[in-house]
Amino acid sequence: MNGALELISLFDLPQGHEGTVSGGNVAAAGGDAARELALRLYEIGFVDGERVRVVARGFPGGEPIAVRVGGTIFALRRFEAERVLVAPLRNGRAKP
Amino acid sequence: MSSTGEAALSLVLLGNPNCGKTALFNLLTGSRQKVANYPGVTVDRKEGQLTTPAGRQFRLLDLPGAYSLNAASIDEEITRDVVLGALAGEQRPDMIVCVSDATNLKLNLRLVLEVKRLGLPMMLALNMTDLARKRGITIDVAALQRELDMPVVNTVAVRRGGASDLLAELESAVPAKPPGHAGARPPAAAWLAPDAADVTATQREVRRILAACVREPAIDTRFDERIDRVVLHPVWGLLILAATLFLMFQAVFSWARLPMEMITAGVGAFGEFLGTHMPESLLRSLLVDGIVAGVGGVLVFLPQILILFLFILALEDSGYLPRAAFLLDRLMGTVGLSGRSFIPLLSSFACAIPGIMAARTISNWRDRLATIMIAPLMTCSARLPVYALIIGAFIPQTMVGVFNLQGLVLFALYVAGVVSAMAVAAVLKMTVSKGLQHPLLLELPSYRLPHGRNLLLGLLERAKIFLLRVGNIILALTVLLWFLSTFPGAPEGASGPAIQYSYAGMLGQALEVIFAPIGFNWQISIALVPGMAAREVAVGALGTVYALSATGDDVAGQLGPLLAASWSLPTAFSLLAWFVFAPQCLATLAAVKRETNSWRYPLLMAGYLFTLAYLASFVTYRVALVLTGGGHA
Numbered sequence: 001m002n003g004a005l006e007l008i009s010l011f012d013l014p015q016g017h018e019g020t021v022s023g024g025n026v027a028a029a030g031g032d033a034a035r036e037l038a039l040r041l042y043e044i045g046f047v048d049g050e051r052v053r054v055v056a057r058g059f060p061g062g063e064p065i066a067v068r069v070g071g072t073i074f075a076l077r078r079f080e081a082e083r084v085l086v087a088p089l090r091n092g093r094a095k096p
Numbered sequence: 097m098s099s100t101g102e103a104a105l106s107l108v109l110l111g112n113p114n115c116g117k118t119a120l121f122n123l124l125t126g127s128r129q130k131v132a133n134y135p136g137v138t139v140d141r142k143e144g145q146l147t148t149p150a151g152r153q154f155r156l157l158d159l160p161g162a163y164s165l166n167a168a169s170i171d172e173e174i175t176r177d178v179v180l181g182a183l184a185g186e187q188r189p190d191m192i193v194c195v196s197d198a199t200n201l202k203l204n205l206r207l208v209l210e211v212k213r214l215g216l217p218m219m220l221a222l223n224m225t226d227l228a229r230k231r232g233i234t235i236d237v238a239a240l241q242r243e244l245d246m247p248v249v250n251t252v253a254v255r256r257g258g259a260s261d262l263l264a265e266l267e268s269a270v271p272a273k274p275p276g277h278a279g280a281r282p283p284a285a286a287w288l289a290p291d292a293a294d295v296t297a298t299q300r301e302v303r304r305i306l307a308a309c310v311r312e313p314a315i316d317t318r319f320d321e322r323i324d325r326v327v328l329h330p331v332w333g334l335l336i337l338a339a340t341l342f343l344m345f346q347a348v349f350s351w352a353r354l355p356m357e358m359i360t361a362g363v364g365a366f367g368e369f370l371g372t373h374m375p376e377s378l379l380r381s382l383l384v385d386g387i388v389a390g391v392g393g394v395l396v397f398l399p400q401i402l403i404l405f406l407f408i409l410a411l412e413d414s415g416y417l418p419r420a421a422f423l424l425d426r427l428m429g430t431v432g433l434s435g436r437s438f439i440p441l442l443s444s445f446a447c448a449i450p451g452i453m454a455a456r457t458i459s460n461w462r463d464r465l466a467t468i469m470i471a472p473l474m475t476c477s478a479r480l481p482v483y484a485l486i487i488g489a490f491i492p493q494t495m496v497g498v499f500n501l502q503g504l505v506l507f508a509l510y511v512a513g514v515v516s517a518m519a520v521a522a523v524l525k526m527t528v529s530k531g532l533q534h535p536l537l538l539e540l541p542s543y544r545l546p547h548g549r550n551l552l553l554g555l556l557e558r559a560k561i562f563l564l565r566v567g568n569i570i571l572a573l574t575v576l577l578w579f580l581s582t583f584p585g586a587p588e589g590a591s592g593p594a595i596q597y598s599y600a601g602m603l604g605q606a607l608e609v610i611f612a613p614i615g616f617n618w619q620i621s622i623a624l625v626p627g628m629a630a631r632e633v634a635v636g637a638l639g640t641v642y643a644l645s646a647t648g649d650d651v652a653g654q655l656g657p658l659l660a661a662s663w664s665l666p667t668a669f670s671l672l673a674w675f676v677f678a679p680q681c682l683a684t685l686a687a688v689k690r691e692t693n694s695w696r697y698p699l700l701m702a703g704y705l706f707t708l709a710y711l712a713s714f715v716t717y718r719v720a721l722v723l724t725g726g727g728h729a
Contacts, residue, residue, distance in 0.1 A: 023296070035292075036168065037535055042295040043164045044537070045203055055321060058426045059330030064435070064536055066328060066422060070202040073324075073540040075422045075435065080535055 008088060010046075011065060011081035015054045019086030021069075023048025038083055045069045046084050104153040106187060107146070107266075108178060110211060111195035112204050113161030114415075114541040116223040118142075119253035120195055121158040122553050124262075131557060134183065139174045140453075148263045157189065165210055166289050168535075169458075179214060180287055192218040193262070198228035198235060198250070199542070201310060205302045206295075208244065214287065219247040221262050226252045232313045240309040254547045320542055327416070333423050340416075344407045346503050348480070352399040359399070363392030378582075386578030391636065398563070400484070401477045402555055404446055409554040413546035417442070418538050425536060431518045432525025434458065434536055437467040441517070444474035445510075446558070448684045451476075452691055460534040466524045468691060469701055472684050473517035473677065475510045478631040482675050483509055485635055489656040490668040512676050516708065577637050581622070600625075600641070614674070614713035615667040615721075624680070631680045666720035673716035677709035 013019050046052070046069055055073055056066040063078045111117040121129070125144025134141045142158040159178055160171035167173040174183065181188025194211060196204035201222075208220055222228075222235060241248045249265050252258030290298075326332050367388040374380040411417050417439055425435030436458045444451030451471045458464040475483075487502050494501045581600035604622030611621050619641045627634030639655050642662075659668075679685065685698040692698070 036166075037537075039166060039290070039292060039295055040164070040168055040535075040537060042292060042299065043166070043206060044539075045299070047296060047299045056324055056328035056422075057330075058328075058422060059334070060426055063429075064422060064425045064538075066324070066540055071200040072203050073320075075418070075425065075536055075538040075540055077425070077429075077534075077536045080537060 006087075007085040009082045010052065010054075010067065010076070010084040010086050011063075011078050013052070013054050013086055013088060015057050015065075018051060018053045018089045020089065021046050021048060021050045021052055022085045022087055034083070037080065041080070041083060044074060045072065052084075052086060104145075104155050105190040106155045106157065107191050107193055108157045108159050108189040109193050109195055110159045110175060110179065110207075111161065111223075112163055112197065112207060114539055115161070115195050115197040115200075115204060116253045117161060117195045118158055119547060119550050120221065120223055120251060120259065121156065122550055123253050123256075123259050125156055127553070127556075129553075134174055134186070139171055146266075148267050150267050152267060154266065162207070164207060165287065168537075176287070179211065179216070188216075190217065192216050194218060194220045195223050195251075196220060198222040198225045199231060199233060201235075201306060202302065205305060206298055209298050209301060210290075212244065212246065219249065219262075219265060220244060221249055221251045221259075223251045223253055225250040226255065234311045236309045240305070243305045243309060254550075323543060324419070324540075327419055328422060330423075333419075337420055337423055340411070342507065344404070346500070347407070348400050348403050350500075350503075351403055355399040359392075359395060363388060363395065367392070381582065382575070382578055386575050395563075398559065400480050401446065402559060404477060405555055405558045406551065408442060408446065409551050410546040412439075413544065413550060415541045415543045418540050421538055422540060425538075428518075428521075431521040432463075432466055433521050434460070434463050434534060435538060436536065437463060440467050441471060441474050444471040444476060446477050448472045448474065448476050448681065449687045452684070452687045455691070463534050465692065465697070466521050468688055469524065469697065470517040470520050472679065472681070472701065472705060473513045473520065475513045475676070476631070476681075478681065479675050481635040482631060483672065485638070485656060485659070486668050486672055489660040490663075490665060509672060509676060512673075516677070520704070577622075577625075581641060604641075613717075614710065615664070615670040615717040616674075616713075617663070617667070620667075620671060624678075627680050628682055631675065631678075634680070665724055666717050669720045670713045670717035673712040674709050677705050677712055679705035679709075 007022050008019075010019070010021075050069055053068045054065050055068050058064045058066075058075075061078075064075045065078075065081055066073050066075050067081070109117050109121055121142060121144065124146050128146075129142055129144035132141050132143075133139065139160055144156050144158075146154040146156045148154075157178070159175045162172040162175040164172065165176045165179070167176050177183035178186050179189065179192060192211060192214075194208045196208060212218060220240075222237070222240075225235075228235065237248050237250065247265050249261040251262050327336060367384050370380065370388065371384050374383070411420075420442075421435035421438040423435075424438050428435060428437055437455070440451045440454040440458070442451075443454045448471045451474065452468050455464045455467045455471070458467060483506060487505050491502050491505050496504060577600065580603070581598045583598060586597045600622045601618070603625060604618035607621035607624070608616065608618045611624075616624075619638065622641050623634045623637035625637075627637060635655075638659070642655060642658055663671075679702040685702055688698040688701055689695060
């Protein structure tokens with residue numbers, strides 16, 4: 001896998017690029033609201049080892065982002081996407 | 097297997113949003129369904145009757161879509177509480193039918209496993225199996241059944257007979273209810289909110305089951321993504337959205353013309369028929385001038401409302417609506433709203449009440465409150481009759497380029513509502529909710545062709561709501577107004593029209609003092625009073641006021657030309673501006689009271705809307721007076 005690569009926030013994954021979710025980080029910190037958000041992200045599939053890809057970015061500010069996880073696309077705001085850490089795939093650019 | 101003497105078992109349909117659950121509900125129950133609210137809240141409660149081919153009866157409840165029992169919205173709380181048997185007034189279901197999108201089991205199965213832990217009788221319906229097959233996904237149903245330890249059936253909710261496996265399973269799998277079961281229902285289940293470790297473990301289990309039961313080629317996402325590359329594009333996407341909305345409003349006007357003309361002609365002929373075949377009496381006056389003229393004048397706008405809803409329902413079914421929310425999220429975020437506010441606000445274009453109710457899908461309270469407060473600024477369909485009447489009377493049918501001038505004016509009124517809503521939201525953001533972050537977490541489902549039966553059932557539901565409102569509130573008010581404008585009669589030797597001497601005339605003349613600075617005459621002032629109950633009543637009221645105060649006989653269906661002759665252009669514009677803002681709907685205020693559980697917000701809403709309406713009308717009237725050269729008022 002991509003263990004050697006540095007982990008980045010899902011929000012920083014460029015449009016069209018793929019990454020692998022790195023688990024054990026999203027629920028780590030924060031108050032009740034942050035924990036609930038982390039749980040929900042787990043529930044909808046942002047779990048360790050899952051492939052994700054940024055399908056589109058909103059306007060302005062590249063926010064929200066549309067992320068494909070499993071067979072679903074979810075729209076996330078910046079602070080939500082920043083709760084997810086990903087390891088970018090080396091040849092991350094998906095075929096058009 | 098005999099069904100004689102057996103009480104109907106209660107089933108619930110439970111599943112993720114976008115799994116086709118409601119389509120399955122429609123297929124199973126057809127038109128034998130009724131929509132109400134859960135007690136105390138306004139989440140839709142859809143219940144229907146289901147009869148299997150062998151005659152077995154079930155009561156079927158369509159629960160709100162949920163990703164998890166660990167609720168993040170009121171919809172999800174309802175779903176959880178119903179299956180737990182913890183919702184007051186709602187019995188715990190005898191059996192749960194979990195509905196999953198067969199093309200997306202990775203997301204859907206987690207909920208199935210979570211619900212299974214409750215230990216209720218349960219089965220799984222794999223919906224959209226036709227799509228799954230088309231995408232080359234093969235599901236080993238027998239293996240899945242073993243892994244989940246529950247019956248699993250294939251369904252295709254959008255195909256006739258697509259639920260036959262489910263029905264067959266219901267014939268055999270459901271244990272007959274023990275006699276005298278009432279009171280012997282299973283107690284509320286214990287349920288603990290999961291922690292991260294639980295969820296992770298469940299997700300691992302989901303993946304293990306998928307590996308054992310489902311063979312899936314690399315997901316073919318090209319079709320959706322090719323569309324999304326354009327539809328979600330910051331420039332093209334927003335252009336498409338603007339074009340879609342614009343087309344929608346042009347269609348509302350042009351497609352509806354023929355049916356509207358037919359209704360007008362029919363109502364007019366009916367009034368004339370009554371007029372010639374009944375002796376001159378109070379009853380004839382009540383029927384022709386009160387009921388037929390008033391209600392008929394409102395009924396005529398049903399075609400426009402249906403067309404508008406046809407668009408909204410089709411956009412929803414196709415998967416486009418959440419994408420519009422995605423496109424607008426950041427822009428709406430700048431005024432403190434979320435992309436999720438978009439759907440309630442769009443619904444408010446039809447009626448603020450369902451819009452305010454739809455705001456329940458916004459889990460954050462401040463976002464929800466802001467959305468509710470500005471919902472009445474979206475131009476609801478009840479304003480269409482008023483706009484249509486005034487535009488039809490005062491704006492010529494000329495073409496500006498390829499566009500109809502009347503359509504352009506209507507579009508401008510809609511834009512005025514939206515722009516002021518954004519301004520109000522921005523003020524709320526700066527004062528009430530500063531610098532707080534709210535989740536969006538919005539699913540963008542696969543594109544789908546809207547399905548005829550679902551559109552039809554949705555439209556029927558709206559038509560029923562609109563007609564019932566016409567039938568009850570509006571009829572009552574039209575008759576009340578007829579009474580106010582008929583009694584007391586004119587004194588001997590009076591020179592003016594009779595209505596001037598009636599209660600309505602007195603009230604209107606009193607209100608005219610307040611409304612004269614914004615160009616309203618006493619007839620308009622009168623019409624605004626019953627218009628408080630519902631905006632479209634104002635049209636019926638104008639019809640009544642003018643039908644009764646005019647001396648000619650030919651006024652019944654000809655309100656437009658009459659207004660064109662008796663109002664100045666500045667007055668017409670001022671009234672249009674008034675209706676963009678005015679809190680002319682007690683039902684909306686009542687809904688806000690219910691949804692916010694306090695009188696504070698509806699009163700606040702009425703206050704700010706009245707102020708805005710008066711100011712806007714004042715400015716419009718004065719500017720129009722100067723522009724049309726009628727220097728003084």
